[in-house]
């Protein structure tokens with residue numbers, strides 16, 4: 254039996270069709286990322302799965318309990334941790350009081366261990382907490398009763414980078430212990446560090462459910478390079494180059510070149526940007542003939558992945574505009 258089983262789930266708010274006929278399962282011990290841009294329907298799905306909203310059609314079960322079966326859900330929730338988006342705590346209570354109450358209802362076997370790791374303040378009223386501290390308290394609350402399944406809605410929002418990293422390491426360690434984790438995010442680079450599989454939601458519909466490795470293989474790298482001199486419009490092409498853009502930087506060329514270690518008689522710098530889905534070694538070979546002012550190679554942002562695989566048109570249809578106001582022609586074939 255799957256830990257989460259969602260079938261044909263649909264949720265309308267009046268005229269708003271927030272979620273439409275989505276299907277997915279999450280298996281025991283998986284870390285499952287639920288990805289989508291703002292308004293895609295992530296929170297609606299999560300709240301419906303937990304019985305906080307009634308589905309318009311379809312069904313969801315968590316730990317075998319149907320989300321609309323109240324007694325079954327009460328029982329299941331003993332073994333579920335939940336971190337909502339913007340957790341709404343009693344603002345007049347201190348963090349300690351909130352954890353005491355939660356502990357008395359659901360248990361607190363792991364409270365001390367989690368407090369040492371996430372260090373939320375405990376003796377101040379929650380109304381005085383920063384959003385990051387609220388989130389840290391929420392994470393402690395979600396895990397402190399040692400649940401089998403943890404469902405979190407954008408858990409790292411508000412956390413600083415160090416705390417995000419600690420959270421990611423913690424989730425990975427939980428997976429090793431067999432805990433099933435489901436969490437939503439709108440940042441692909443965040444879920445890739447911890448998830449086994451992801452589902453991508455857009456406009457209330459599921460566009461794909463797949464292993465994170467296969468998604469990343471297909472989504473490729475985003476390359477942004479500033480190169481001394483001119484770059485031909487067809488310098489980077491072929492079916493592994495997507496959305497090629499080229500911008501001449503004339504105004505600041507001298508300043509940029511002066512900051513490099515190499516001698517150059519170039520009087521312009523060309524910025525190129527594209528997404529690359531081929532073998533990274535071939536990319537390095539292609540780049541080797543240029544002198545770089547700087548080079549960034551990073552994961553393609555989620556929006557880029559959406560546009561290329563699931564959306565209309567290609568980023569290459571955009572026209573890059575140079576700082577001197579000239580439009581540089583877009584090259585590349587733009588094949589997806």
Ligand SMILES: Nc1ncnc2c1ncn2[C@@H]1O[C@H](COP(=O)(O)OP(=O)(O)OP(=O)(O)O)[C@@H](O)[C@H]1O
Pocket residue numbers: 266269270271289290291292293294295296297298338439
């Ligand atoms: N209570 C509500 N009444 C009417 N429409 C709603 C309500 N809650 C959400 N919606 C709409 O449903 C759609 C999905 O919203 P939802 O909050 O589930 O998306 P989300 O993916 O969680 O977004 P975000 O990342 O911004 O939190 C949006 O169009 C939103 O405006």
